[in-house]
Amino acid sequence: MPRPLYLILLLALALPGQARNDLPLLGDASSSTISLQQEKLLGSLWLKMFRSRVESHSDPLLQDYLERLLYNLATHSELSSAELTLVLINNPTMNAFAVPGGVVGFHTGVFNYADNEDQLVSVLAHELAHLSLRHYARSVEAAQNRSKLSMAGLLAAVVLAATAGGDAATAALVTSQAATLQGQLAYSRSNEQEADREGIKTLQRAGRDASQTAEIFENLLKATRYTGSRSPEYLLTHPVTERRISDARSRTRQAPPTAMAAAAQSDYLLMRSRARAASWRTPQQGLEVFKAEYQAALPGSPAARAARYGMSLMEAQLANFDAAQSLLNALLSAAPDSPALRHTALQVALDAGASGAVITALERQLSYQPGNYPAQMLLAKAHWQAGHLTTAVDQLELLARQRPEDPAVWYQLAELRGLAGDIAGVHAARAEYFILIGVFDRARDQIGLALALLDSDFKRSAVLKQRLIELAELERRAEAL
Numbered sequence: 001m002p003r004p005l006y007l008i009l010l011l012a013l014a015l016p017g018q019a020r021n022d023l024p025l026l027g028d029a030s031s032s033t034i035s036l037q038q039e040k041l042l043g044s045l046w047l048k049m050f051r052s053r054v055e056s057h058s059d060p061l062l063q064d065y066l067e068r069l070l071y072n073l074a075t076h077s078e079l080s081s082a083e084l085t086l087v088l089i090n091n092p093t094m095n096a097f098a099v100p101g102g103v104v105g106f107h108t109g110v111f112n113y114a115d116n117e118d119q120l121v122s123v124l125a126h127e128l129a130h131l132s133l134r135h136y137a138r139s140v141e142a143a144q145n146r147s148k149l150s151m152a153g154l155l156a157a158v159v160l161a162a163t164a165g166g167d168a169a170t171a172a173l174v175t176s177q178a179a180t181l182q183g184q185l186a187y188s189r190s191n192e193q194e195a196d197r198e199g200i201k202t203l204q205r206a207g208r209d210a211s212q213t214a215e216i217f218e219n220l221l222k223a224t225r226y227t228g229s230r231s232p233e234y235l236l237t238h239p240v241t242e243r244r245i246s247d248a249r250s251r252t253r254q255a256p257p258t259a260m261a262a263a264a265q266s267d268y269l270l271m272r273s274r275a276r277a278a279s280w281r282t283p284q285q286g287l288e289v290f291k292a293e294y295q296a297a298l299p300g301s302p303a304a305r306a307a308r309y310g311m312s313l314m315e316a317q318l319a320n321f322d323a324a325q326s327l328l329n330a331l332l333s334a335a336p337d338s339p340a341l342r343h344t345a346l347q348v349a350l351d352a353g354a355s356g357a358v359i360t361a362l363e364r365q366l367s368y369q370p371g372n373y374p375a376q377m378l379l380a381k382a383h384w385q386a387g388h389l390t391t392a393v394d395q396l397e398l399l400a401r402q403r404p405e406d407p408a409v410w411y412q413l414a415e416l417r418g419l420a421g422d423i424a425g426v427h428a429a430r431a432e433y434f435i436l437i438g439v440f441d442r443a444r445d446q447i448g449l450a451l452a453l454l455d456s457d458f459k460r461s462a463v464l465k466q467r468l469i470e471l472a473e474l475e476r477r478a479e480a481l
Contacts, residue, residue: 040102048437059088106124112276115215129199214249287318289310291311293306293310311327321348424460
């Protein structure tokens, strides 16, 4: 995939020895601080750069689960705007990050360190606190001439963490910047303390057990002891010390801990198994691990249910659909209202070829949950499998209007439009996908191909011509940064 021009420019700015005196300031004329509008633009462009280098994890159920947690927290935070984008990365390392403009990145590996949902939520609350306290803008105000350098360094560091150093150029970039990496990427101790305190307040207002902030810190410290010199990626930019743990404990000591409902804890453990299910080298390896965990767990306990759920996911990956369905049926008999179990059962049924029954069940669900993202995506897939291509396209077009910034939706829509014979629509959807992942030249080519097929369709041509104008402006702004 060609690297977009502005990504090359921004990465070049991170290299040592570059002249910085002529860099445009990100702040407005009246203040050296970046405005909220500029943060939003910066975050949007940064996200496109990131997506051009790192593939997001495509799991609508897990994405929806984390988005609901994040949006709920945002309503209890000091954020001036709840316009947030969660980027989910399938990586077993512990890492999360916040980028100005409302971008929150989250590795599936966080589940490996969080014993319960409140611990996981404390990580999200901390990242939201960095955004609400506008730590990035404040750091730019303190050192304007490093503003671009900081964003380039942040991009390089999170790409490296997400790809495990797979890109030699990015690895070399980060290595060359090692001497100033701490100053570029890590917030100051005072920033971290502020974010801890604000995150704890957000958790308390949301009715969460804020004492779990200290517990996940403890888990991270234990991980450093067990792994020797290799620390979890999260600790590189969020250093944890005994003093920080003590401070978190003292701030939550006065408030009585909120007991997590058994159902919520069980649901969390199911989602943790789902996150882990995508991380094994082979499905068989994952199946063996989950089997061992099931045998070690107390019969009927949430841990046993989570292990059994993991087994069902592995059996499905191995195409053992009868075995997967049998495990899920046993779990559903004990928890028939679990959204995760019901959705997974429908996934397995669809993979086994029961598209008609799955369509009926999903249409019933969407009649009382019309905005359910996982159900909508699965319904489009079910109609596709059943040969209802026009209906599948209609379903995804509806979803594209609801989630216009979701690359997975546009990617799937392009494929379905092709199968339905709408070749111009294929190119238009591909253009939106390439825009979202920051490959502007490919997006422009796709719009050109679509326009060549739509000479007699004035309405669709006009929309695409306007999109070309918007794309040119987006490129101009990207290069100006």
